[in-house]
Amino acid sequence: MKKLFTIILLILLTKGSVWSQISQDERMQWWREARFGMFIHWGLYAIPAGEWKGQYDEKKIGEWIMHTYKIPYTEYSSLAKQFNPTKFDVKAFVKTAKDAGMKYITITTKHHDGFALFKSKVNNYNVVDATPYRRDIIKALADECHLQDIKVCFYYSQAQDWAEPNGWGNNWDNFPKENDRNHQQYIDDKVKPQLTELLSNYGEVGMIWFDTPLSITKEQADDLKALVRKLQPKCIISGRLGGGVEPDYQSTSDNTVPPTTVAGDWEVPATLNNTWGFKKYDATWKSADGVTRLLFDIASKGGNYLLNVGPTADGVIPEASVKILKQVGEWMKINAEAIYESKASPYYVEFPWGNITQKPGKLYAGIFNWPSEDFYLEGLKTKVKKMYLLADKSKKPVQFEAQYDAPTNHHVLKIKLPKEAPDKVLSVLVMEIEGEAIVEKQIIEDHSGKINLFGGKAKSTKNGHPATIAINNNGGGAQNWKDAEIKLEWEFMVKTPGTYDLEIVSTETGAHEKTDWTGGHQVKLIYNDVVKDITISPDAKTFNPRTLYWKNIITKAGKITFDKPGIYKLKLEPVNILQEGRGFTFREINITK
Ligand code: JFZ
Numbered sequence: 001m002k003k004l005f006t007i008i009l010l011i012l013l014t015k016g017s018v019w020s021q022i023s024q025d026e027r028m029q030w031w032r033e034a035r036f037g038m039f040i041h042w043g044l045y046a047i048p049a050g051e052w053k054g055q056y057d058e059k060k061i062g063e064w065i066m067h068t069y070k071i072p073y074t075e076y077s078s079l080a081k082q083f084n085p086t087k088f089d090v091k092a093f094v095k096t097a098k099d100a101g102m103k104y105i106t107i108t109t110k111h112h113d114g115f116a117l118f119k120s121k122v123n124n125y126n127v128v129d130a131t132p133y134r135r136d137i138i139k140a141l142a143d144e145c146h147l148q149d150i151k152v153c154f155y156y157s158q159a160q161d162w163a164e165p166n167g168w169g170n171n172w173d174n175f176p177k178e179n180d181r182n183h184q185q186y187i188d189d190k191v192k193p194q195l196t197e198l199l200s201n202y203g204e205v206g207m208i209w210f211d212t213p214l215s216i217t218k219e220q221a222d223d224l225k226a227l228v229r230k231l232q233p234k235c236i237i238s239g240r241l242g243g244g245v246e247p248d249y250q251s252t253s254d255n256t257v258p259p260t261t262v263a264g265d266w267e268v269p270a271t272l273n274n275t276w277g278f279k280k281y282d283a284t285w286k287s288a289d290g291v292t293r294l295l296f297d298i299a300s301k302g303g304n305y306l307l308n309v310g311p312t313a314d315g316v317i318p319e320a321s322v323k324i325l326k327q328v329g330e331w332m333k334i335n336a337e338a339i340y341e342s343k344a345s346p347y348y349v350e351f352p353w354g355n356i357t358q359k360p361g362k363l364y365a366g367i368f369n370w371p372s373e374d375f376y377l378e379g380l381k382t383k384v385k386k387m388y389l390l391a392d393k394s395k396k397p398v399q400f401e402a403q404y405d406a407p408t409n410h411h412v413l414k415i416k417l418p419k420e421a422p423d424k425v426l427s428v429l430v431m432e433i434e435g436e437a438i439v440e441k442q443i444i445e446d447h448s449g450k451i452n453l454f455g456g457k458a459k460s461t462k463n464g465h466p467a468t469i470a471i472n473n474n475g476g477g478a479q480n481w482k483d484a485e486i487k488l489e490w491e492f493m494v495k496t497p498g499t500y501d502l503e504i505v506s507t508e509t510g511a512h513e514k515t516d517w518t519g520g521h522q523v524k525l526i527y528n529d530v531v532k533d534i535t536i537s538p539d540a541k542t543f544n545p546r547t548l549y550w551k552n553i554i555t556k557a558g559k560i561t562f563d564k565p566g567i568y569k570l571k572l573e574p575v576n577i578l579q580e581g582r583g584f585t586f587r588e589i590n591i592t593k
Helices: 004-020 024-034 062-068 071-083 090-100 138-147 181-198 218-231 288-300 319-338
Strands: 036-040 103-111 152-157 206-212 266-270 304-309 354-358 363-368 377-379 383-389 402-403 410-415 427-435 449-454 460-463 486-494 500-506 521-526 530-535 540-544 552-562 566-577 586-592
Touching: 024 103, 024 152, 036 090, 036 152, 036 266, 071 103, 071 402, 090 138, 103 181, 103 206, 103 486, 138 152, 152 181, 181 206, 266 288, 288 304, 288 354, 288 363, 304 319, 319 363, 319 427, 383 402, 383 449, 410 530, 410 552, 449 486, 530 552, 552 566, 552 586, 566 586
Parallel strands: 036 103, 036 304, 103 152, 152 206, 266 304
Antiparallel strands: 354 363, 363 427, 377 410, 383 427, 402 410, 449 586, 460 486, 486 566, 500 552, 500 586, 521 530, 521 566, 540 552
16 A cells, blocks of 8 residues: 555656656647747737827837837826727637637737736736726637637737836836846746746646847746746747747747748748737738738748737727638638648748648649749659649649759659639649659759849858858848858859840848848859959849848849850859948849840
8 A cells, every 4th residue: 555655646746847848849749730820919009009199100010109109107007997898709809810720829918018918916007907897808818719729829028018117128217227127026026927827827828929038138038938837838938038048939020931941940920911019090901812822931931920910909800800811711721731730841942933831742832923834843853643733622633744854963843734723812733742852952944044043052151161141131131241251152054055134132121111221232243254243233123922021122233144054153252242231131143044
């Protein structure tokens, strides 16, 4: 008997440590499979809705209104007396997310203004204690999500808190100077107790979405991570924890989609218009088509899409948002197989026609630029057994011809698509493949006579040693390339001799409300014995459907001639990179027939 008791005691004692330890893959599994979630920014800021004492600003995000107009806490907090979202229908919120095909909801439990949408015993600046509404919105949402089997996740601003003298960010009230504040006191008195409430009182929480970790130290971040792990080991920690402490995944800059596949777990937080919190005059809605294409593109690069709604003060998700998400949901009803549980494309760079997601044994080519004639997929070494359109329930085979050019060791699939695309937004062509998808590394002229020298595919060196330029600014170009010592070189295959057009592409970047671009950089393009001196100038601007806000800037660089088929090299060597702004936001060189 005594032995049995000892065994039971041991099991109970180890439960907290052993059974609660789950692997990173187990923790991330639901999130990786989900691919698509709803962000909700809701709070007192929905009352002014972008206007303060007759002041408006198109370029300022709604949830920052207290900061934008330096509204004293005493004045701003009085908004709580007006917060009474009587039209709030939590079932409608969850239905909107589920109908769009979203698998998780991340709601602001406390944003930078310090106001909590949940009952907090440690701070009465919250929806239950400080408003006529008096109900715990987070509890309502958490219960409904659990009931409807959709993950509930909590955004929590762990540093900025404009209601707190020891929080970060409020430099307009009579608070201590930032450097004299006791940030640790703020974390101990509000952040950790409220995170404990959120992770103790609302059932299983899918994720804590931390944000703007202003000068959060490593110790503070470690502390917050340990607290989440202790209270709910399965709960995911988002990318903006801070302190250089490893979160469970990375967050891109807002509305920023990388131009390539990106390894690991990452997520794009994005708006449906130009604000997170509701603004009564922001009608800059993205199109459902654009959002659907971004959903596919982000998944094709291995990421998740966290798409935002900003409910009004009376608790309603704007009709325009609901409409867009409903249309995305219509597309998902037919094509979700290409999104859920999908992995990134086997290719590194996106295609002009769309992109590719994959699952074991299948590639899903998502085409938003439907070809008027034969469709070509170049560089896939893997044998394709069958092709069909995902929208075609009968899986009628799509005819294709696998071509192989021995001299260049180049594989081309020539595909006979139907004249009309099954879905003008984005049509998915399924390719059943034999084994793993393997693609050629060599850069080869494609069937249309285009050679794409993408920045990320160059060999980059400084004084002969490997050097890197990060190709991941908002528009997909180089991030702050200011070192003129770094040189790029590509090797590529030309199939058709002749004279081609040469253009250098750089990108806009910066806050989407005020994008910027710096030209005037001087570079040399060197190929064979030809040297071209080019000044980066805005000869043309093109819309990039992946970035929506940040355009591609085209610099015409004249012609380039190849006398015979074969392997060529081209070098881009900066002569002078202007140091102001964000440097040379180089993206790629295109050589086109
Ligand atoms: C932050 C918040 O300030 C904002 O109100 C909203 O909640 C958004 C989702 O997150 O804004 C950011 C944070 C980080 C970047 C951009 C905006 N970033 O890293 O580029």
